[in-house]
Amino acid sequence: MKGGTNPVSTTTTRAIVAPGAAPSLASPISARPRGRRQDHPLWFLLPALAVLVVFFFVPTLFNFIYAFTDWSSFKSGISFVGFDNFVALFANGTLLNSLRVTLVYAVLVAIFQNVFGLALALLLEKDTPLNRAARVAFFVPVIMSALAVGYIFQALLKPEGALNDILGFITGTDISIAWLGDTTWTIVVVALVHAWKWMGLSMLIYLAGLKTINPDVLEASRLDGAGWWQTLVYIRIPLLAPAITFNVATALLGSMNGFDIVQATTEGGPGGTTELLNIFIFRTFGQGLFAQATTMSLVLFLMVMILAFPVIRFLRKREDVL
Amino acid sequence: MKKTLIGFAAVAAAAALVLSGCSDPTAGGGDSAPADWPAQDTKLDGVSLTIWAAQNSNTVPESVVAGFEELTGASIDVVTIPDPYEQGIQTKVATGDKPDLAFWQPTASQLTALNATTNLQPLDDAPWLDATAADLRDITGILDDTRYAALITTPAVEGVYYNKKVLADAGVTDLPTDWDSFVQLGRDLKAAGVTPFYEMAGDRWATQWWVQVQLADAAADGLWDRVNANEEKFTDPTILGTIETYKGLIDEGLFNEDIKTATFEDQGDALLAGDAAMVVQVNSFFNQLQSKASAEELDETIGFFPISPSGNVGTFIPDQSNALVAFKTGDAAKEAAARQLLSYWLGDGYADFVETRETVSLQDDVATPDTVPSALLAVSDSLGSSVGSMQALAIANPDLYIFLADMIQGTKTPEEVAQATQDQFAQLAKAQGAEGF
Numbered sequence: 001m002k003g004g005t006n007p008v009s010t011t012t013t014r015a016i017v018a019p020g021a022a023p024s025l026a027s028p029i030s031a032r033p034r035g036r037r038q039d040h041p042l043w044f045l046l047p048a049l050a051v052l053v054v055f056f057f058v059p060t061l062f063n064f065i066y067a068f069t070d071w072s073s074f075k076s077g078i079s080f081v082g083f084d085n086f087v088a089l090f091a092n093g094t095l096l097n098s099l100r101v102t103l104v105y106a107v108l109v110a111i112f113q114n115v116f117g118l119a120l121a122l123l124l125e126k127d128t129p130l131n132r133a134a135r136v137a138f139f140v141p142v143i144m145s146a147l148a149v150g151y152i153f154q155a156l157l158k159p160e161g162a163l164n165d166i167l168g169f170i171t172g173t174d175i176s177i178a179w180l181g182d183t184t185w186t187i188v189v190v191a192l193v194h195a196w197k198w199m200g201l202s203m204l205i206y207l208a209g210l211k212t213i214n215p216d217v218l219e220a221s222r223l224d225g226a227g228w229w230q231t232l233v234y235i236r237i238p239l240l241a242p243a244i245t246f247n248v249a250t251a252l253l254g255s256m257n258g259f260d261i262v263q264a265t266t267e268g269g270p271g272g273t274t275e276l277l278n279i280f281i282f283r284t285f286g287q288g289l290f291a292q293a294t295t296m297s298l299v300l301f302l303m304v305m306i307l308a309f310p311v312i313r314f315l316r317k318r319e320d321v322l
Numbered sequence: 323m324k325k326t327l328i329g330f331a332a333v334a335a336a337a338a339l340v341l342s343g344c345s346d347p348t349a350g351g352g353d354s355a356p357a358d359w360p361a362q363d364t365k366l367d368g369v370s371l372t373i374w375a376a377q378n379s380n381t382v383p384e385s386v387v388a389g390f391e392e393l394t395g396a397s398i399d400v401v402t403i404p405d406p407y408e409q410g411i412q413t414k415v416a417t418g419d420k421p422d423l424a425f426w427q428p429t430a431s432q433l434t435a436l437n438a439t440t441n442l443q444p445l446d447d448a449p450w451l452d453a454t455a456a457d458l459r460d461i462t463g464i465l466d467d468t469r470y471a472a473l474i475t476t477p478a479v480e481g482v483y484y485n486k487k488v489l490a491d492a493g494v495t496d497l498p499t500d501w502d503s504f505v506q507l508g509r510d511l512k513a514a515g516v517t518p519f520y521e522m523a524g525d526r527w528a529t530q531w532w533v534q535v536q537l538a539d540a541a542a543d544g545l546w547d548r549v550n551a552n553e554e555k556f557t558d559p560t561i562l563g564t565i566e567t568y569k570g571l572i573d574e575g576l577f578n579e580d581i582k583t584a585t586f587e588d589q590g591d592a593l594l595a596g597d598a599a600m601v602v603q604v605n606s607f608f609n610q611l612q613s614k615a616s617a618e619e620l621d622e623t624i625g626f627f628p629i630s631p632s633g634n635v636g637t638f639i640p641d642q643s644n645a646l647v648a649f650k651t652g653d654a655a656k657e658a659a660a661r662q663l664l665s666y667w668l669g670d671g672y673a674d675f676v677e678t679r680e681t682v683s684l685q686d687d688v689a690t691p692d693t694v695p696s697a698l699l700a701v702s703d704s705l706g707s708s709v710g711s712m713q714a715l716a717i718a719n720p721d722l723y724i725f726l727a728d729m730i731q732g733t734k735t736p737e738e739v740a741q742a743t744q745d746q747f748a749q750l751a752k753a754q755g756a757e758g759f
Contacts, residue, residue: 072753073412076440092745159583181524181583183731269526270582271731272724283721286409287746288435289753290416 067295073288085295095296097272098280099303102256105191105276109255112195114247117202118240122232124203125210135207139200146197150264153193154180157265180266183273190274194261198254202247209243210236238321245315252311256304277303359449360658362666366396369659373400374424376407378606379643382425382474385678389671390663398663407642408432415441420649422660428463428471428645431719434754436647442470443648443657450668453685457706462640462714471647472664474675476682476702477640478605480531480711481628483697488599492516501536501631508576511599518576520598521730524583529726531602531637532571534711536564538630538637546715552751552758556722556744557737565736569729582731590614594623602629604639608697617695626697628704636701636708718750 067085071078089095120138124131141149156162157179168175179189213236221235237244259278262268268275268283277300285293373383380402387398401421403410411424412435420441426432436442446469451459454473463471482504484497492514498504508518522528537545540560548554549561556562571577578584578598590610592598601607611620628636646667648660667675668685676683676691682702683690690699713719725742728734734742751759 070753073416073435074437074754076437088749092749094742159580178580178583181731183733267526269524269727269731271728271733273731273733282409283724286406286412287721287750288412289749292749292753 063294063298063301066291067298069291071291071294073290085292089292089295089299094280095299098275098277099299101187101273101275102277102300105187105258105274106252106255108188108191109194109258110248110252112192113198113202113251114244116195116199117247118206120199120203121206121210125207135203138203141197142200144197146260147264149193149197150261154265157189181270183271186266186270187274190262190265193265194255194258197261198251202251205243205247206240209240213239241315241319241322245312245319248315249308249312253304253308256300256307358658359447359665360662362662362669363393364662366394366659366662369655370397370399371423371656371659371663372421373398373646374403374411374421375400376425376642377402377405379425382643382679385674386667386671389674390666393666394662396659408435412436420651422651422656423646423648423663425642426471426645426647427642427713428473428640428647429714430465431713431717433465433470434717438465438470438647441649443650443661445469445472445648445661445664448472449665453668453687455684455686458684461638463645471645472668473640473645473684474667475644475679476684476705477638477644479628479636479638479701479704479708480535480602480604481626481636481701481704482600483593483603483607484600484625484627485593485596485598486623486625488516488596492599497627498629500633501629504629505571508571508600512576517578517598518600519571520578520584520589520592520601521572521581522584522586522589523581523727523730524585524588526727527723528586528589528603529730530712530723531604532568533561533564533722533726534637535602535629536567536631537561537712538635538709539632541637541711541715542635542709546710546712549747550717550751550756552748556747557740562736562740565726565729565739568726569736572730586610604641605698605701606641608695608701612695617693621696624697626700628708634704636704637711638705638708639711639713716747717754717756718747720746720750
């Protein structure tokens, strides 16, 4: 954008073309004549475009429009009320509290999910039969229903649940910790559950990233006398940058939209300390205040956008080393 | 440039399309002619009706459905809508999906939430009304002088369920006769080493009963009318005072130690086992006990008395399993069939219904089966003199229970509970277009 360069086109080129090979490959592509679209008439796009408009474009637009109305379950008419909903929402502290909780949750999930994912990927990097089986096992939670995961953990983490039983068996004392009943630490616990569910996906992407690292580079570092840890910190993690970009961005932005796991484990409690914005939206919608709920989802949408651009930009910047 | 123009035109056209479509799909139900009530045995071959029910009410209509299908030839489909039931129904109705009948909380606030005037059939002059016990006929189901809900079972009452053995062991012979003696009993029991009260803040929803029973006198004195008109607020001394009292009793240690995490299930177990002496709850709590103990055991151990600041007045709170509403679907034949089903349910089919459900009868001519447990009889006895709860009398139903649970967890003060409840109430009242908000 600034300085006249187009970051989108340069970065996509880099993502598609392997590092180092770019100059030799770039020229044939740009040399191709521009009349290429002649062989595919534009109206071929229509069916796909229709689906896109009906299922993505229109609902998003509705989301913007309804936020400025008084749509509710209480009456049939819908009229515009300007910024009333926004003013009322921001005057009420609940929305800001939910935004704060959502942000904390998203950051925690992003950290846990990536740390676990990377650790698993490093642990299961070698293609042995045992590792292959373990990878499948760690990927299973990813394809499980999030609500089911939530309810299972809710049962495990109850004061009289299995986790306390196990701890009690090990320590030989009676333990009844309310894992989901602490107003300070429960958000960490639910973020851990969320990260547990999705860490298999991060693992898979880190594994793919590790596989693409050129063995010559690793061999060179070994010849230079670098230990395992040095290789990891100075060679492998920098070279994993594209995988990190994808994993951090999807974990952070995906968990901003979190709902199912928290709803199943705590329903936003105790004392509203895990009330994500989506749970607040669900509760408001359930009260029949459809317009207010729409306004909140618009606020969430804007917040994800505001967060997404700088985060992704920062992470892409790290890829410049490649 | 031309392409930009075309793109702009496309966006503008799409926006116009969206804006013109910006109306409530449920609009246009219109007024129907004054309802006629078909005879209960009118033939309905080929007519199919849909009833929406919740997970805890989907077996309620069984005997009625079987009897009605045999009598009329209609086919009835009971569809279970998953919990949270009310939210599910509201969302479906808002998008234009309606059944013929649905279980629904017959209170003014919940009828408003369903936009009753547009979506529901008025049930004025229903044939069963004369047969209904006089003091229960108009207790609920009415919004703006129009009847929209048919009450099929006795509404729930907020009151005190107690363990008879625990009180007997502590030497208590006379039950409390007002709030002060009730709290005193709690203190005496605590001094005797018994946990007097049990609350379930882990599951949250029952926290509001403690506040509501304290408001019974004020409710009889028109509290909720004043709240509805925005002349009195949750933050004013009457309601805020009850929240502070509740907090005070918890701080005094009169409740179970695990109050923050205890669940509905724990509460039932604790009262049955005698780990706690008393619980302020509604009928669904007793249903929970019935799933855990035999009828004889319950008659022996569990009793009920209503409580209010000045005496033994109950606070009634009809719930979704107590009543049905009939929707305006636009199909006159089905609408008439739905009314016919209701008149059969509360007519020829009622005796059988009461018998199979082992529930208290609402009609003087239909006897209550003697299998009904004594605690439930005490509940229904208190109904005639009871006053309405917030849900029954206020125009909106704010999440008071969530805020009270927050208070028990320590994240809200009583003042913040009152303020949050008032804010939400005002928001809901404003959305309804209530005057004064």
